Amino acid sequence: xxxxxxxxxxxxxxxxxxxxxxxxxxxxxxxxxxxxxxxxxxxxxxxxxxxxxxxxxxxxxxxxxxxxxxxxxxxxxxxxxxxxxxxxxxxxxxxxxxxxxxxxxxxxxxxxxxxxxxxxxxxxxxxxxxxxxxxxxxxxxxxxxxxxxxxxxxxxxxxxxxxxxxxxxxxxxxxxxxxxxxxxxxxxxxxxxxxxxxxxxxxxxxxxxxxxxxxxxxxxxxxxxxxxxxxxxxxxxxxxxxxxxxxxxxxxxxxxxxxxxxxxxxxxxxxxxxxxxxxxxxxxxxxxxxxxxxxxxxxxxxxxxxxxxxxxxxxxxxxxxxxxxxxxxxxxxxxxxxxxxxxxxxxxxxxxxxxxxxxxxxxxxxxxxxxxxxxxxxxxxxxxxxxxxxxxxxxxxxxxxxxxxxxxxxxxxxxxxxxxxxxxxxxxxx
Amino acid sequence: xxxxxxxxxxxxxxxxxxxxxxxxxxxxxxxxxxxxxxxxxxxxxxxxxxxxxxxxxxxxxxxxxxxxxxxxxxxxxxxxxxxxxxxxxxxxxxxxxxxxxxxxxxxxxxxxxxxxxxxxxxxxxxxxxxxxxxxxxxxxxxxxxxxxxxxxxxxxxxxxxxxxxxxxxxxxxxxxxxxxxxxxxxxxxxxxxxxxxxxxxxxxxxxxxxxxxxxxxxxxxxxxxxxxxxxxxxxxxxxxx
Numbered sequence: 001x002x003x004x005x006x007x008x009x010x011x012x013x014x015x016x017x018x019x020x021x022x023x024x025x026x027x028x029x030x031x032x033x034x035x036x037x038x039x040x041x042x043x044x045x046x047x048x049x050x051x052x053x054x055x056x057x058x059x060x061x062x063x064x065x066x067x068x069x070x071x072x073x074x075x076x077x078x079x080x081x082x083x084x085x086x087x088x089x090x091x092x093x094x095x096x097x098x099x100x101x102x103x104x105x106x107x108x109x110x111x112x113x114x115x116x117x118x119x120x121x122x123x124x125x126x127x128x129x130x131x132x133x134x135x136x137x138x139x140x141x142x143x144x145x146x147x148x149x150x151x152x153x154x155x156x157x158x159x160x161x162x163x164x165x166x167x168x169x170x171x172x173x174x175x176x177x178x179x180x181x182x183x184x185x186x187x188x189x190x191x192x193x194x195x196x197x198x199x200x201x202x203x204x205x206x207x208x209x210x211x212x213x214x215x216x217x218x219x220x221x222x223x224x225x226x227x228x229x230x231x232x233x234x235x236x237x238x239x240x241x242x243x244x245x246x247x248x249x250x251x252x253x254x255x256x257x258x259x260x261x262x263x264x265x266x267x268x269x270x271x272x273x274x275x276x277x278x279x280x281x282x283x284x285x286x287x288x289x290x291x292x293x294x295x296x297x298x299x300x301x302x303x304x305x306x307x308x309x310x311x312x313x314x315x316x317x318x319x320x321x322x323x324x325x326x327x328x329x330x331x332x333x334x335x336x337x338x339x340x341x342x343x344x345x346x347x348x349x350x351x352x353x354x355x356x357x358x359x360x361x362x363x364x365x366x367x368x369x370x371x372x373x374x375x376x377x378x379x380x381x382x383x384x385x386x387x388x389x390x391x392x393x394x395x396x397x398x399x400x401x402x403x404x405x406x407x408x409x410x411x412x413x414x415x416x417x418x419x420x421x422x423x424x425x426x427x428x429x430x
Numbered sequence: 431x432x433x434x435x436x437x438x439x440x441x442x443x444x445x446x447x448x449x450x451x452x453x454x455x456x457x458x459x460x461x462x463x464x465x466x467x468x469x470x471x472x473x474x475x476x477x478x479x480x481x482x483x484x485x486x487x488x489x490x491x492x493x494x495x496x497x498x499x500x501x502x503x504x505x506x507x508x509x510x511x512x513x514x515x516x517x518x519x520x521x522x523x524x525x526x527x528x529x530x531x532x533x534x535x536x537x538x539x540x541x542x543x544x545x546x547x548x549x550x551x552x553x554x555x556x557x558x559x560x561x562x563x564x565x566x567x568x569x570x571x572x573x574x575x576x577x578x579x580x581x582x583x584x585x586x587x588x589x590x591x592x593x594x595x596x597x598x599x600x601x602x603x604x605x606x607x608x609x610x611x612x613x614x615x616x617x618x619x620x621x622x623x624x625x626x627x628x629x630x631x632x633x634x635x636x637x638x639x640x641x642x643x644x645x646x647x648x649x650x651x652x653x654x655x656x657x658x659x660x661x662x663x664x665x666x667x668x669x670x671x
Binding site: 002003006009010013014158159160162163164165166167168169170171174 | 487506507510511513515516517519520521522525530535537538539540
């Protein structure tokens, strides 16, 4: 029997160690399964969109086809957008559980439609989602502490250290071997369920390796900390208490305080405030001369200024124009809101260079495309799609073209992959 | 006293200090193959430091230390390949059986022996058969010592270092242990035994060295025609302590 197998037997015969490893394995499997189930639920919801959309549009088309009114078509038609989960999303759900991953938009004012959705579900946001990132970042250090706090001190307290040190393959080599074994077991306990799930979800091999590397690095950080505390030659109880305090500080207190400081330094308003401001501009349009609304709209969008003048009756082009005026009135606030969110996000990521817990979480949500940047990119795709939607309906409304059942089929359709491609192309062009 | 340079344990003019505090001060001691030397002395006389230095845990300030010709300060791992060491309290793994403990300690000694060899050694060490596959939780000190001695027997190392081996043992267990030591001696092992137990030392050792202030103050034969008078040594030891 090799020394490694001896060490493995020795470790697994210790009930607390064996229990800790089994518990971590169960938590890893449960977290991965929970994440996969949530992602599957989101994919199923997205997959159900076309059928529901066809039903909705069918109902609107029945009405519109009778009147041939393009304005009614634009007003009553909802068009779905969605943000399909990336293959790695199961491991780090990030903002997907609190921010919308589906949004049905109309060709009306967009800001209110987007910002209404930024209100987090407080029930979920409070508890946090149980996913692999949670197990790795918050729970795994506790298992490192359980397995390492008495690595040397336990032998010293049991009176075996001198005996072990006096053996040819005892001493430093023994501690390195035991450290290596525990590290490999912890890594396997976390990494195997993750890797199996990641490959099943179609995560790129390089990304799987990157995450496995991040798991290893995070475990090594905590093991190094345990070794550092162990060098003080305190008792096992003192080591455990010190490491538990370090966990509390490094995983909970400092990140929380860091985010409080960032929130203070980078104030960000509420998206709902933008939605409210947009609504106020829109509502104000009912109180001002319609000609003033149209002048403002045509000044910003001369491509539609060849439209016939407004008559005395209600016309959807006026309605659509003041909705767009509303969007444009709050555009600077929306840009400032987004810029502040990005500044706050950058500051949070900078904190990750100092705090491994924050850094690993940021890395996982970035790779899983479930972070703020991914959420903002989805908003960009919605905006781009909405612009195409407006252009499509305006062509009918501003030129008084009749809108029939067949025209619904010509309406732009959201395709998140195509929108993402357009997005990166426009970024590349600058 | 002249020491044969081939003696498995050789200490010459050894000085060891912890900071400014000298613990060993010109200690000279040798143990030949097939000999048992008992090292006696009061608390702080330097007995445990002598063992630590032989094991390479403590560095000498000056003088020479050799285990089978190897300086344990310079090459501790090489020196430890020739040493079996039993601390005062032989603490083994309570959740492993006697056979498994022996197997593990042998693996840490870079040696592999089958179960048959291990149970032979346990039998030779006097451990009852029913205890071989029992977990060590509940083993007495004497039983744990027998497991450690079995490991030493299997390793067949030329040097055995013992730190207070009979403290806490009842007279029967002490007699058993001394019988074991005699068997070890018969194999040609050099045994250095640190002890407070003068009677046990007188029973098993070939030579008794009494440490005072970090050096050997008295050296007496414990067997043969020049065997010391126990009462006289005891009286002298009490004065020294």
